[in-house]
Amino acid sequence: MLKTVLVVLHIVTASAWFGLGLRLASKARTVLSLDGPAAAALAEDARSTVKWMSGFIVLTMVFAYANFFLSGGFAAYGPQFHAALTLMLVLVGVQFFMIRPGWNTLADLVGNGTAPTSDAADGARKKVAIGTGIGHLLWMVLLVLMYFNQLIRPFFG
Structure with missing residues (x-):
């Protein structure tokens, strides 16, 4: 019973991470296209x-x-x-060393209510976009690895 609960919680939290990250790069672009308080509000x-x-x-x-x-x-x-457990550690690293710092930099740059025009803002946006892209790719690889026996092994006898 405990194993089933852990599997369900694992699937729900992984799906939540994936879903929340889908629009993050788009929001970063939108933050940079807005002016003043609107950019700061969306960034927060x-x-x-x-x-x-x-x-x-x-x-x-x-x-x-x-x-x-x-x-x-x-x-x-x-x-x-x-391999999947190792890649899970990499995915956590991507979240904490790419996505989160990138977004925090972007939010801090627009936090004062002015639209950033610097290379730092564009760099932060790119860091968020690259981080979410890498994260989603890792997520898909992890999904394949977890279902390897059911999906891939039958093709190899």
Whole structure:
């Protein structure tokens, strides 16, 4: 029963992270196209989204590791699950070292109510866009790795 609950929580939190990140790059572009208080308001609103994303990705990792070790650990799972757990750490790193700092920089630049025109703002926008792109790619690779036995192994006999 506990394993089922952990799997469901893992899926829900992973889906929440993925969904919240879908429009983040678009919001970063919109923040830079707005002027004054509108840009600052959208930046603060999206900063809240990034905070939620940070929480969801950490919970996803916690539920994954809890389920992994409650189900037998390294001896019970094949190499694709070991790779998936390692990539989960990379995904958490992308969230905390690319997406979150990029958005915080962008929000701080527009926080004073003026539209940023500097290269720093464009760099922060690109950091958010690249981070979410890498994060979503990793998320899809993780999904394939977790379902490797059901989806891919049958093709190889």
